[in-house]
Amino acid sequence: MKKILSVILCIGLGLGILQAQNIEISGRVVEANSQAPIEFATVKLLDAETGQMLAGTTSEADGSLLLISQDATFTLEISFIGFLTQKISDYELVNNRLDLGTILLSEDSELMDEVIIRGERSTTEFQLDKRVFNVGQDLSSTGASALEVLNNVPSVTVNIEGQIQLRGTGGVQILINGKPSVLASDGGNALGTITADMIDRVEVITNPSAKYDAEGTSGIINIVIKKEEKKGVNGSLTLNTGVPNNHSLGFSLNKRTEKFNLFSQLGVGHRTFPETFESINSNFNDQSYIRNVGDGEKNETFFNLILGTDYHINERKVLSLTGNFAYELETEYSIGNFTSENRSSGPVAGWTRKEATEATNPKWQYELQYKSDFSDKDDHYLLISALGSSFAKDQMSTFNNLPSFGETALQDRQQTDTDFGQAEYTFKADYTQPLTEEITFETGGQYLITDVNNDFAIRTLENGVWQDIPERTNTFFYTQKVLGIYSTAAYEGEKYGLKLGLRVENTDLKTLLEQTDQDNQQNFTNLFPTLHSSYKLADNFSLQGGYSRRISRPRLFDLNPFYNIRNNFSIRTGNPDLLPELTDSYEITGILDLELFSLSSSVYHRYITQTVENVTTFEDNVAITMPMNIGTNKATGIELNGKYTPNDWLSLNGDFNYNYFNREGTFEASPFDFTADQWSARLTSKFNLPADFTLELIGNYQSKYQTFQRTISGYALADIGLRKKIMKGKTILNLSVRDAFASRVFENRTVQNNFSQYDYRLRGRFITFGISYGFGKGEAMEFSGQKRF
Incomplete structure (x- = not known):
């Protein structure tokens, strides 16, 4: 007890x-x-x-x-x-x-400085089938658009009209977060609504695996938008101002809880793009020519809003909903001074052509995505997404011809009117399963629907009443449906890697010109095999090899037969009968990575059939340019990318690309075989100066090159950026000068047996000053107001 x-x-x-x-x-x-x-x-x-x-x-x-x-x-x-x-x-x-x-x-000021420095570094990472360019906070991105960010990415060039090339070749597919997007379509230069501060990284995929859409002859560029997931609240407020007009206000806010990640980005602004131009149409038969010299400007007021949320159902299941709305108001003015002359008898007539254009461009996009991770292995997941987007353009242009001397047969006033709408819907499913630590299996499918209508008209003023020109007025309908399925299998060991894939795509394309009842229907199925391999010869040296087959379906604006009459002696129109390009692409890359120096070198070859070229015909001193399928193109090239960091205050990045191409084919029963080459080089120097100043200098050179009919002139340009960090890096001051010497021009010459054509355009220098403040747990970022060069 x-x-x-x-x-x-x-x-x-x-x-x-x-x-x-x-x-x-x-x-x-x-x-x-x-x-x-x-x-x-x-x-x-x-x-x-x-x-x-x-x-x-x-x-x-x-x-x-x-x-x-x-x-x-x-x-x-x-x-x-x-x-x-x-x-x-x-x-x-x-x-x-x-x-x-x-x-x-x-x-912690020391830790904060370290974090910011890491955020500023822009590095290129190599993966089995792609290169990843981490945008960071490049000084030259101040006031920059997505197009200008792309122009600083290795292998990528963007011309003055915003046309994107990869290793000197067009036919590039642009993706946003791995999916087609209205923001990356041809309509309305929509990439201008994506600004530098929104971009996390750019993935350059010259030989995409079968997992990716087969669209794009020269490869894929995937722009990955930032989606902060820091726990708590973080955000930034940015303000830019520049000359010519480049004024913008940007705001980003993110809230992360245990279950939800809420993110938003907002941008508003106004910008101006001045331009000087010159064109000369020469008729060799009668020794006459028409010259046009003038200038103009384009003004845009824009608004862009991104809202999204991730709902973490549990540790392995996430549901995401994202919406994007953008709106642009455009006004454009130009004055062209025309002179008609005969080389033997002198001036015949002169007149001034004035243009006034107004347009509205609303764009929206939404996406619902579900991801489920399985518990047995890492990277074993199912991803399902549905995406919808829309782009519209309502544009009216009025042209006045004012005689100064002599007589012309031109109408006094002309008008163009276009009511354009495009809707896209993408449904996609991807399944990835690691079978072992070294072997991974992927499969999935995608269904893409594109529906377009464009009601366009060209009118003349007769007796005070606008009258349609029947042969230049129509309603264009375009519908394209692409169904694709794929499978890949990959082995990645310590030294050796191999990835095999096959994609099958069926394309159903229909176009219709309603008033003239002209239709074009195409239905075809293609196989797209892919092969990628890698071998690590040493800890600091490895080799990669790849093969892929690609397709480049006709772009909407290449099919649309609407006539652009801004210069009614140099007209551009589409071709509803255009066929897709097919490309076989091969490449081998060597990668050397040392402590202070890294170098990658690639040798590549592309064989393109049914090559699309812009073809110009000439009649009555009017040059009409239309895309056509002309022969084959064999391009072989070498590319070098290097980085040298000798100390903590200097880093150098260099890119060099050279390709030699052989064009073969027949046009109007005559062979036109020829060979030519082109090359480009870029050098970026970054200096970390005392007092938290950073200076960046970029030099860029693009050589001249030849197409089926044209010779495109080369150019050299320089960009300058200067940054100052204050308030322990929470606030950043940026000064950017793009095309510092106003040397970047778009210039080409077309010389044929009976005529020649010369075109010249210059945008000039852009200077932008920006200030960015990071609040909460956010860091200062950069917001762009600039869209074009």
Whole structure:
């Protein structure tokens, strides 16, 4: 009995002691400067003697914390990334309670500097079937658009009209976050609504695997938009102003909780694109020519909003919904001074052509995506997405011809009217399963629907009434449906990697000109095999090889027969009968990575059939340009990309691309075989200067090159960027000068047996000053107001 009482007494005393030591610890964690609460700060309860962790928690959305301890002697450690760690070991218990009150965390200036420096670095990473260019915070991106960011990416060039080439060849497919997007379509230069601060990285895929859509003869460029997922609240506010007009305000905000990630980006602004131009049409038969010299400007007021959320159903299932709305108001003015002359008798007539254009461009896009990760292996997942987008353009242009001397047969006034609409719907499913640590299997499918209508008219003013020109007025309908399925299998060992794939795509294309009842229907199925391999010869040297078959279906504006009469002696129109290009692409790449120097070198070959070329015909001094399928193109080239960082204040990045091509074919029963080449080079120098200044200098050269009928002139340009960080990197001041010497021109000559044509355009220098402030847990970013060069 005594033993039983002793046991009960001991248990009772033990419980009493434990109850007496049940200590409640509370407090609130805030930022020292702003007094803003810090969510998800890490709170550790450590043994006072051994430092061993006894318990832990994280702070709530309001910064509050709550811990229970059964030991009266302990040390508290409160930490959060970017802030100095706070340790508390001196305290006083009151009734087994410890109220820490307000705990102030101060920013760690050294750590903050390190974080920002990492964010600024723009590096190129090599993967089995692509290269990844991390945009970072390049100085030259201040006030830059997505097009200008692309122009600084290795292998990519963008001309003055915004046409994108990869290794000197067009037919590039542009994706946004791995999917087709109205923002990357041909309509309305929509890439202008994507700004530099929105871009996380750019993926350059010269030989895409079968997992990707087979569209694009020269490859794929995938623009990955930032979607912050820092826990808590973070954001930035940016302001740009520039000459010529480039004024914009940008705002980004992100909120991350345990279940939700809410993100948003907003941009508004106004910008102006001045231009000088010259064109000459020469008729060799009668020794006459028509010359046009003038200037103009395009003004855009734009608005862009991105909203999205990720809902984490559980640790392995995520549902995402994203919406994007963009709107542009455009006005355009130009004055062209025309002169008609005969080389032997002199001037015949002169007149001035004035243009006034107004347009609205609304664009929207939404996407619903579901991702489920399986628990058996990493990277075993199912991804299902549905995407819808729309782009519209309502444009009216009026042209006045004012005679200055002589007589002309031109109408006094002309008008063009276009009502354009495009809708796209993409349904996609991807399944990835690692079979072993080295072997991965992928399969999936995609169904893409594109539906377009364009009601266009060209009119003349007769007796005070606008009259349609029947042969230049019509309604164009375009419908394309592409169904694709694929499978890939990949082996990636320590030294050797191999990836095989096959994609099958069926294309159903229909076009109709309603008024003239002209239709074009095409239905075809293609196989697209792919092969990628890699071999690591040493720790710092590896080889990659790849093959892919690609298709480039006719772009909408290449099919649309609407006539552009801005210069009614140099007209551009589409071709509804255009066929797709098919490309076989091969390449081998060597990659050397040393401590201070890295170099990649690629040798590639592309064989393109049914090559699309712009063909110009000439009649009555009017040059009409239309895309046509002309023969084959065999292009062989070499590309070098290098980076040298000799010390912590200087880094050099260089790119060089050379390709030699052999064009073969027949046009109008005459062979036109010829060979030509082209090359480009870029050098970027970045200097880290005292007082947190950074200077960036970019030199770029594009050689002249030849097409079926044209010779495109080369150019050299320089961009300059200067940055100053203040407030421990929370605020960044940027100055950017693009095309510093106003040397980037678009110039081409067409010389045929009976005529020649010359075109010249210059945009000039753009200077932009920007200021960016990061608040909450965000860092300063850069927002763009610029769209074109």
